[in-house]
Amino acid sequence: MKDLLSKIQTEIESFNVDASAQSETGNKAAGTRARKSSLNLEKLFKEFRKESLEASKK
Template sequence: MKELIEKINARFEAFKTDAQLLSEKGNKAAGTRARKSSRVLEKLLKEFRNTSMEN
């Protein structure tokens, strides 16, 4: 569970950085990375929800 939380935190930090680059500087590549991070975050959060229900 701790490893999963660390993955979520790391992916969220990457998302936050890329989303900020997109909004402040209009960096389109950062927007693509932010969208990808959001999809990965969605999967990780679903995994967290399932794992937490089992415990």
């Protein structure tokens, strides 16, 4: 679970940097990276929900 939380935190930081670069400077490549990060976050959050449910059943 700690490893998963670390991955989520890293991906959120990456998303924040890229989303800010897109919104503040209009960097199109950063927008593409931010969208990719959002898809990765979606997958990580689904994995977190599964692990969280398993942990709560114990």
